[in-house]
Amino acid sequence: xxxxxxxxxxxxxxxxxxxxxxxxxxxxxxxxxxxxxxxxxxxxxxxxxxxxxxxxxxxxxxxxxxxxxxxxxxxxxxxxxxxxxxxxxxxxxxxxxxxxxxxxxxxxxxxxxxxxxxxxxxxxxxxxxxxxxxx
Amino acid sequence: xxxxxxxxxxxxxxxxxxxxxxxxxxxxxxxxxxxxxxxxxxxxxxxxxxxxxxxxxxxxxxxxxxxxxxxxxxxxxxxxxxxx
Numbered sequence: 001x002x003x004x005x006x007x008x009x010x011x012x013x014x015x016x017x018x019x020x021x022x023x024x025x026x027x028x029x030x031x032x033x034x035x036x037x038x039x040x041x042x043x044x045x046x047x048x049x050x051x052x053x054x055x056x057x058x059x060x061x062x063x064x065x066x067x068x069x070x071x072x073x074x075x076x077x078x079x080x081x082x083x084x085x086x087x088x089x090x091x092x093x094x095x096x097x098x099x100x101x102x103x104x105x106x107x108x109x110x111x112x113x114x115x116x117x118x119x120x121x122x123x124x125x126x127x128x129x130x131x132x133x134x135x
Numbered sequence: 136x137x138x139x140x141x142x143x144x145x146x147x148x149x150x151x152x153x154x155x156x157x158x159x160x161x162x163x164x165x166x167x168x169x170x171x172x173x174x175x176x177x178x179x180x181x182x183x184x185x186x187x188x189x190x191x192x193x194x195x196x197x198x199x200x201x202x203x204x205x206x207x208x209x210x211x212x213x214x215x216x217x218x219x
Contacts, residue, residue: 015219037217044212049182059149059178061201067164070214073193076185079210098212101186106219 009088011038011129014107018124020131022110023086029055033109038124038131042113046077046098051109057082057099066098075100087112090120090133136169138207145202149175151184154196164209172197 011018018038024031024047031054033047046068059078066077077100085092095116102108117124123132141150156168172188175181181199189197200207 017217017219039217041215050186053179059182059199059201061203064208064210065198065200066210066212067196067198068212068214069159071216073189074196075189075193075214076198077212078199101182101189103186103190104217 007089007133008130009090009133011124011126011131013129018126018129019108020087020112022112024052024055024082025084025086026052026055026057026080026082031055035107036110036112037108038117038122039111039113040117040124042111043115044098045095045111045113045116046100046102047110048102048108049099050101052080052099066100068098068100085116087120087131087133092116092119095119136171138166138169141169141171142202142205145171145174147201147203149178149181149199149201151175151181151188151197151199154198157196159211162211164211166198166207166209 009020011020019035022033022036057080063078066079068075068077077098079096080099081094081096085095120133125132151172153170154166155170157164157166185197185199
């Protein structure tokens with residue numbers, strides 16, 4: 001993880017759920033995900049397939065597959081290592097995420113799970129609606 | 136069909152398949168019987184067809200994979216859902 005000390009990032013509430021903006025850089029192409037849910041109830045992070053397709057992220061022959069199973073059926077995902085993930089100035093390199101359809105009938109571009117939140121030592125401050133990180 | 140038979144029958148291609156028989160073991164999904172829905176030269180075409188079928192039938196266990204993979208490793212995640 002690379003970044004300035006004690007950074008603060010704004011949280012936007014949609015239907016009382018916390019969302020942040022995230023930037024991906026993969027194979028020198030850049031993509032902004034505007035509505036990424038902060039989810040401390042999710043072990044893994046997942047991004048929406050038809051958005052990451054814009055920077056040419058798609059299944060490759062050797063990708064490991066995943067299956068998300070639970071309420072509402074079963075969903076296919078594949079696992080990608082993203083070159084750079086930016087939460088404003090905080091950058092995480094070579095981070096593995098699930099890529100899936102995410103057709104959940106509401107505006108969501110991805111989920112940042114505990115894998116990412118622990119990696120950046122996130123402090124989720126709902127009083128001030130910011131995420132703080134401390135290197 | 137088993138994965139090894141799929142690889143023999145459809146070498147070096149993308150496949151969209153349905154797991155007809157599968158079970159979960161040690162955080163992995165073990166697929167015992169496979170039915171091939173279609174083959175593709177490009178993985179984005181396969182995921183497009185996946186989305187069309189999955190939207191209508193979310194209960195069907197569908198996957199996109201390339202047959203150059205010797206082992207079909209599928210990691211299982213459990214999902215309880217976001218409450219809104």
